Amino acid sequence: MSSYLEHPLIKPQTVEKRLFQLDLAASALKSSSLIVVPTGLGKTVIALMVLLARLNRGRILFLAPTKPLVEQHAAFLRRVLKESGMVVMMTGEMPPEKRKVAWEDARIVVCTPQVIENDLLSHRIGLEDVSLIIFDEAHRAVGNYAYVYIAERYLREAKDPLVLGITASPGSEKEKIAEICANLSIENIQTRTERDSDVAPFIHSREIEWVKLTVPKELLDIRTAIEEVLRDRIDDLNRLGISPAKIDPRATKKELLGLQAMLVSSARRQANQATFKGISILAEILKLYHAVELAETQGTEALLKYFQRLQGEATSRSGSKASRRIMEDPKFRQAIQALEQLKVEHPKPAMVRRILREQIEAKPESRIMVFTNYRDTASALLRSLKGDPVIRAVRFVGQSSRADDEGLSQKKQTEILQRFRAGEYNVLIATSVGEEGIDIPATDMVLFYEPVPSEIRSIQRKGRTGRARSGRVVVLIAKGTRDEAYYWISDRKEKSMNREIRSLSGQVSESLSREFSSRQLEVAEKRPEERLDSWAEGKNERREGGRIYVDPRERGMAKLLESRGLEVILKSLEVGDYVISDRVAIERKTAQDFVASIIDPKRNLFRQIADLSRSYERPVLILEGRDLYSRQVSPSSIQGALASVAVDYGVPIIPTEDQEDTASLIRLLASREGREGREPKLHGHKTARTLKEQQEYLISAIPSVGPSVAKNLLRHFGSIERVITASMEELQEVDMVGPKIAERIRELVGGEYKG
Numbered sequence: 001m002s003s004y005l006e007h008p009l010i011k012p013q014t015v016e017k018r019l020f021q022l023d024l025a026a027s028a029l030k031s032s033s034l035i036v037v038p039t040g041l042g043k044t045v046i047a048l049m050v051l052l053a054r055l056n057r058g059r060i061l062f063l064a065p066t067k068p069l070v071e072q073h074a075a076f077l078r079r080v081l082k083e084s085g086m087v088v089m090m091t092g093e094m095p096p097e098k099r100k101v102a103w104e105d106a107r108i109v110v111c112t113p114q115v116i117e118n119d120l121l122s123h124r125i126g127l128e129d130v131s132l133i134i135f136d137e138a139h140r141a142v143g144n145y146a147y148v149y150i151a152e153r154y155l156r157e158a159k160d161p162l163v164l165g166i167t168a169s170p171g172s173e174k175e176k177i178a179e180i181c182a183n184l185s186i187e188n189i190q191t192r193t194e195r196d197s198d199v200a201p202f203i204h205s206r207e208i209e210w211v212k213l214t215v216p217k218e219l220l221d222i223r224t225a226i227e228e229v230l231r232d233r234i235d236d237l238n239r240l241g242i243s244p245a246k247i248d249p250r251a252t253k254k255e256l257l258g259l260q261a262m263l264v265s266s267a268r269r270q271a272n273q274a275t276f277k278g279i280s281i282l283a284e285i286l287k288l289y290h291a292v293e294l295a296e297t298q299g300t301e302a303l304l305k306y307f308q309r310l311q312g313e314a315t316s317r318s319g320s321k322a323s324r325r326i327m328e329d330p331k332f333r334q335a336i337q338a339l340e341q342l343k344v345e346h347p348k349p350a351m352v353r354r355i356l357r358e359q360i361e362a363k364p365e366s367r368i369m370v371f372t373n374y375r376d377t378a379s380a381l382l383r384s385l386k387g388d389p390v391i392r393a394v395r396f397v398g399q400s401s402r403a404d405d406e407g408l409s410q411k412k413q414t415e416i417l418q419r420f421r422a423g424e425y426n427v428l429i430a431t432s433v434g435e436e437g438i439d440i441p442a443t444d445m446v447l448f449y450e451p452v453p454s455e456i457r458s459i460q461r462k463g464r465t466g467r468a469r470s471g472r473v474v475v476l477i478a479k480g481t482r483d484e485a486y487y488w489i490s491d492r493k494e495k496s497m498n499r500e501i502r503s504l505s506g507q508v509s510e511s512l513s514r515e516f517s518s519r520q521l522e523v524a525e526k527r528p529e530e531r532l533d534s535w536a537e538g539k540n541e542r543r544e545g546g547r548i549y550v551d552p553r554e555r556g557m558a559k560l561l562e563s564r565g566l567e568v569i570l571k572s573l574e575v576g577d578y579v580i581s582d583r584v585a586i587e588r589k590t591a592q593d594f595v596a597s598i599i600d601p602k603r604n605l606f607r608q609i610a611d612l613s614r615s616y617e618r619p620v621l622i623l624e625g626r627d628l629y630s631r632q633v634s635p636s637s638i639q640g641a642l643a644s645v646a647v648d649y650g651v652p653i654i655p656t657e658d659q660e661d662t663a664s665l666i667r668l669l670a671s672r673e674g675r676e677g678r679e680p681k682l683h684g685h686k687t688a689r690t691l692k693e694q695q696e697y698l699i700s701a702i703p704s705v706g707p708s709v710a711k712n713l714l715r716h717f718g719s720i721e722r723v724i725t726a727s728m729e730e731l732q733e734v735d736m737v738g739p740k741i742a743e744r745i746r747e748l749v750g751g752e753y754k755g
Contacts, residue, residue, distance in 0.1 A: 007052055014080045015045060020198040025049035027190050032163035034138060034181060036170055036191040036501050039463025041199060043166040044076055047134045050164050055107065057160055058131030062110045063147065065137050066433075067091055067410040068417065073136065074110040090115055100124040113146035120153055121550075121558050122570040127157045138165030139456060141183045142176065148183045149559050155185050169459040172497035191501045208462075208473045210487075211355070213347040215296065215478050222303075222342070223295035225335040229326070230288040233281055242266075242278045256286055264627070276629065283322035294374070296481035297450045299346035300339060301380040307336050315740055348449060348476050349384045353391070355474055356427060359445050360390045367420065370429045371461050372449035375405055378429045381449070385427070393427035394420065396434050435460040448475040451486040455493035546670035549579040549680050554588065560663040566670055574686050575615045580670045581678035583617035587651075588662060591625035595633050598641050599707075605641065606649075607686075613649045615684020620669070621645055621653045624662050695720055702748055709736050724749045 005015040021042055024035050028050045037043055051060050062077075064070045070089060078084035088106035090099050092115050103109060103125045119125045127133075133154055141147040154161055165184050170177050180186070192199045231249050238246050243259060263279050287310065294303040313323035326332055352370060359366050370393075372378050378395050385393045394416055401407040408416070413433070420428050428434065435457055446465045452458050465471030477483045547567040550558040554577050555570070562568045576585035587608060589597065597605035612619040629635050645651050656662040698720060700710035716734045717723045723731075723745075731742035 005049075009052060009055070009081055009083065011080055011082055015048065018042065018045070018198075020192055020196070021046050021049065023198075024190050024192070025053075027188060028164050029053050029162075031187040032161070032185055033188040033190055034165040034167070034170065034184070034186045036167055036189065037199075038193065039168045039460070041192070043136075043168070044073060047136070047164060047166060048077070048080065050162075051108065051132060051134065054132040054162060058129040059106065060108045060132050060134070061116070061127075061130050062108065062134045063113050063116065063136060063150070064110070065112065065140055067112060068414055069136065070110050070112055071414060077108060077110065092118075096122065096124060113150055116150055117146040117555065117559075118552065118570055120150070121555070121562065121568055123567075127154045128159055130154065130158055131160055132162045132164065135163065135165045135184060136167075138167045138180060138184065139170045139176075141165065141180050144556060144559075151184045161185075168463055169456040169497065170501065172455050172493040172500065174500055177500060189501065193498060193502070207471075208475070210475050210477055211351060212477050212479050213351060215346060215481065216344040218338075218342055218344050219295060219300065219346060220480075222335050222338050223292055225331060225338065226288055226291050226295060229329055229331050229335075230285060230292060232329075232331075233285045233288060237278055237281045237285065240274050240278050240281075242274050253286070253289060256282065256289065260286070276627065279627075280321060283320065284326055287322055287326060293482060297348075297478050297483050298372075298374060298377050299349055299380060300342055301383075302374055302376040304339055305376040305380075307339065312744075315744075346478075348478070349381060351476060352381060352447065352449065353385060353388065355447060356385070356391050357388070359472070360426060363444060364390075365423070366426060366444040367423075368427045368445045368447065369434060369443055369465070370427060370447045370449060371434065372429065372431060373452065375431055377449060378431055379405070381429050391427055392425050393429055394425040396428050396430040398431065398433040432457065443471060445472040445474065448473070451475055451477060451483055451490060453486040453489040453493075455490050455497050458490040459494060546580065546667075546674035547680055548666070548670050549573060549682060551577050554578070557588070557659060557663060557666075560659060561666060564663055564667045566667055571682070573682065575611045575684035576619075578666060579616075579680045579682055580666070581673035581676075582681035582683075583678065584620065584669060584673055585612060585616040585684075586620045586622055586666065586669070587612050588622045588624060591623065591628045594623060594641075595628065595638060598637065599633060606644065609645050609649045609651055611684060611686055613651050619651045621651050622656055622662055622665065623653050624656045624658065626657070699723060702745055705741060705745065709734075709741065712736055 003017045004013045005017050006012070024037070025046050027033060028035060028046070035043065035046055037046075047062065051062070054060060062073055064073055070091065074087055074089040077087045081087065086107040088102050088109050090102055090109060090111040092112070094102070096119070099115070099119060103119070116125070120127070127150075133150070135141060135147055135151070138147070141151065151163065154163070163184050163186065165180070165186060170180055177189075181189070227249075234247050234249050234251075237243065242263065247256075247259070260279070260282050263275055263282065266275050291303065291306060294306055310323045311327060313320050314327040356368060356370075359368060370381065372381065375397050378397060382393055382395050385391045396413065396416055397408055399407045399409060399413075416425070416428070419425055443465045446461055448461060452461070462473050465473060475487065477487055547569065548561060549569050549571050550561065551573040552570050558568045558570060573579060577588045578586040580586065589605075594605070597608070609619075609621065612621075628638055642653060646653055654665060656665055695714055696707065696710045699705060699713055700707045702710075705713070712735050713723045713731075714720070717726060726745075728739075728742045728746055731737050731745055732739065
């Protein structure tokens with residue numbers, strides 16, 4: 001018989017009492033803690049217990065990385081608390097001023113970290129009276145993720161801070177765990193596994209099956225042909241001699257990405273032709289590597305879709321040079337032709353259909369999640385399952401969209417999940433967006449279309465089943481491919497993670513403590529009153545350093561500027577990226593942004609510079625990085641653009657090495673203006689596009705049509721209407737328009753909409 005938590009603020013018989021949860025919560029109340037427990041064992045209940053114990057000390061902030069997760073946590077708290085009104089959910093859709101009012105009145109705020117980061121930077125909220133911050137999916141607290149900034153501000157500002165991080169999978173590397181603990185100022189790690197005696201009674205069996213499939217020889221032959229092109233490119237890269245060691249054709253994607261980061265960093269420090277050429281060749285290698293992976297593990301449709309995307313990039317004026325060179329390679333062209341003529345299919349799609357049918361026919365009320373790495377595969381699977389009388393499938397992907405693939409808004413994601421829970425859909429085909437934190441307790445089976453080499457993602461995928469009842473995990477593995485390697489990598493990492501966490505459970509070990517930055521240790525060791533003094537001093541320093549308006553798109557730089565003593569105010573700017581006085585505004589462009597804005601009509605460098613020059617007496621362009629000449633734009637064009645900015649518009653160009661260098665320069669400029677008593681003042685508006693520019697913009701947005709071709713088309717036909725109604729033959733009469741561009745135009749304007 002179940003027993004329930006009893007508390008003056010909890011509705012009776014709504015939250016089951018589990019002793020291991022009480023034990024973990026008690027530990028978390030003693031010091032800032034990272035709680036690691038398997039998915040489905042009630043991490044949110046542990047958070048609830050800690051939350052209730054800290055509520056009388058101040059406001060509670062409950063953070064989760066996605067809006068569906070935020071909605072899920074808010075709904076849970078409102079369902080179990082007697083005073084549901086004390087729970088306020090804040091999202092980016094809520095106007096900033098309403099968020100400010102909501103924050104002032106709320107006792108428990110559930111929110112995404114990006115919203116809190118924005119409101120902190122905009123000075124709409126403060127963390128002084130927050131008694132607890134809960135970081136859900138705490139493994140996100142690395143790099144520049146918003147969790148890191150919020151935790152740093154919290155430790156600096158709060159009177160009585162306590163942090164609770166919760167996750168099912170912090171990672172297998174001690175360095176990664178150390179980074180999470182350092183970034184959140186964690187002092188204590190507590191864990192439970194499915195094998196612990198106090199957890200075992202609440203675990204449902206989860207059967208794991210591996211289904212090995214044989215890839216047809218014809219498809220493997222195409223893979224081999226692509227691998228030949230890949231080896232040629234690796235030989236080209238090795239001949240340049242810019243890598244510390246020769247690259248092996250069997251190098252992993254992680255190793256290749258590491259080399260790419262090293263070369264880009266080298267190019268920024270000391271530009272030379274060999275490094276830029278190496279970066280370009282490496283871009284080809286990564287694209288070819290991806291093609292090999294698709295051929296082995298995904299299926300013919302996903303691979304063909306990728307080839308078509310490469311073709312589109314190669315023919316587009318603003319497309320990548322790497323795609324163009326790949327498409328010009330005779331061996332690669334032969335591989336494309338072989339794929340187009342292929343009569344056999346990859347065995348995975350048929351096996352997916354078979355497994356789904358068997359599960360649903362055996363258990364008609366089943367809910368099934370199918371995970372795949374790629375959207376193209378998700379779309380192909382959805383098409384292959386269409387029309388099946390027992391399978392009611394839906395695709396579940398992220399928000400970002402591209403020309404041939406529309407993403408899902410958070411509202412649409414929430415709607416799909418509700419319909420899946422209700423049984424309107426019984427199969428959810430998800431990419432990585434479905435791996436983290438989604439509460440679907442009735443999922444009976446999870447099917448991996450491919451193994452993933454990440455222990456975190458593998459654990460998250462498996463955790464979607466076996467929660468409320470027994471479940472199955474089925475993993476498809478293409479024999480003799482990287483599927484096999486990825487499976488064993490994730491298995492090894494998962495075992496390693498469990499060992500590391502178990503060894504660290506109970507405290508942050510001495511070796512991990514050494515990973516804490518000196519600043520974090522210094523602040524963590526201060527008494528509350530000392531932290532308040534530091535916070536007040538920090539506010540004074542920011543006032544002395546100057547005040548600056550920063551566009552929200554420059555959020556990363558805003559955090560750097562704040563750390564340098566500037567008082568940062570996030571505000572949407574019509575002109576410029578930064579306004580530091582009534583006369584000085586700054587447009588910041590990385591070297592690659594600068595080049596892209598020359599050739600991309602959507603960005604239009606010269607309109608931006610003209611608006612800046614017209615609106616402010618002392619405009620400045622900061623040009624960050626040295627890799628100006630690493631793209632397919634001729635050096636003379638780049639130099640011409642630089643000359644035009646400086647001479648025609650009178651805007652000085654100040655070069656910087658990187659973000660840190662840019663932040664130092666902006667602080668210097670702000671200090672200079674501040675010493676003269678000049679306060680930041682916003683003025684100026686974007687120049688509206690003329691009718692001619694709007695017409696050119698609209699036509700140039702067609703795939704494979706750039707600004708020059710758009711102008712030729714409009715000059716020839718005289719109007720957008722005549723361009724759109726022109727035949728293939730009429731279009732090809734225009735200079736620079738060949739059969740491929742004409743076909744793309746007709747395909748776009750004449751193709752049937754399949755929304």
